[in-house]
Amino acid sequence: MKSISIHRHTFDLHPSGAVFWQEKKTLLLADVHLGKVAHFRKNGIPVPRKTEGAFYTKMETLFNTFPIERVLFLGDLFHSNQNNEWHLFAAWVKKQKAALVLVEGNHDVIPAWKFERLGIAVVDALEEEGFSFTHFPTALENRFVFCGHVHPGVKLKGGGLQRLSLPCFFQSHNQLILPAFGAFTGLHLLQAKKADRVFVTTENEVIEVN
Numbered sequence: 001m002k003s004i005s006i007h008r009h010t011f012d013l014h015p016s017g018a019v020f021w022q023e024k025k026t027l028l029l030a031d032v033h034l035g036k037v038a039h040f041r042k043n044g045i046p047v048p049r050k051t052e053g054a055f056y057t058k059m060e061t062l063f064n065t066f067p068i069e070r071v072l073f074l075g076d077l078f079h080s081n082q083n084n085e086w087h088l089f090a091a092w093v094k095k096q097k098a099a100l101v102l103v104e105g106n107h108d109v110i111p112a113w114k115f116e117r118l119g120i121a122v123v124d125a126l127e128e129e130g131f132s133f134t135h136f137p138t139a140l141e142n143r144f145v146f147c148g149h150v151h152p153g154v155k156l157k158g159g160g161l162q163r164l165s166l167p168c169f170f171q172s173h174n175q176l177i178l179p180a181f182g183a184f185t186g187l188h189l190l191q192a193k194k195a196d197r198v199f200v201t202t203e204n205e206v207i208e209v210n
Helices: 036-042 054-065 085-094 112-118
Strands: 002-006 009-013 019-021 026-029 070-073 099-103 120-123 126-128 131-133 144-147 152-157 163-172 175-177 197-201 206-208
Touching: 002 206, 054 085, 085 112, 112 120, 152 197
Parallel strands: 026 070, 070 099, 099 120, 131 144, 144 175
Antiparallel strands: 002 009, 009 019, 019 026, 126 131, 152 163, 163 175, 163 197, 197 206
16 A cells, blocks of 8 residues: 655555545545446356456455545446446445445446435535546646546566556646556556656555656
8 A cells, every 4th residue: 555645635545446535534436337247248248257246345345444434436436327236236335334425427327316316426526625536537727636537557567578567546747547446447558757656556565666
């Protein structure tokens, strides 16, 4: 885990791809893409079933690690239309004591009222303590933006011809792009500039590489 300070607030970057905002006891997640496995299988695309329960396993670990009072989903909570995964998610939501908020993303086509009926607040964006929380990367000069959508990754070079692509937290001027929290989401490789900060995530660590 890696802790960074932004505007005198502390954010813990977790290997799962989540960010914990200490001062607000808020967990930030981007691009969970629940239901993607079921969606792909329905359309004849073979996807390992073991990825279906990854979200709930990771969330249990996070709740055991941090004193979470709010979870903020930065868009693309569900991959597509409602499917069998919805019922499993609804059962999970009913057990939660933390407040749940969804910032809508481009994949969030399930009507907002269905989330709200579960007790999840749905917003277009959120501004708080000088920060903006959105789905799409947005350049703002007067606010620091936390976002997702991109599924950021970087390619690392090792000895010989070794090449390794890993998900990452990608911090540029006034913006932090979170890695996709979902287990089957792919990567969009980014090129870091000298002023950028890049934190790759492995199964157990967060390592700054730029």
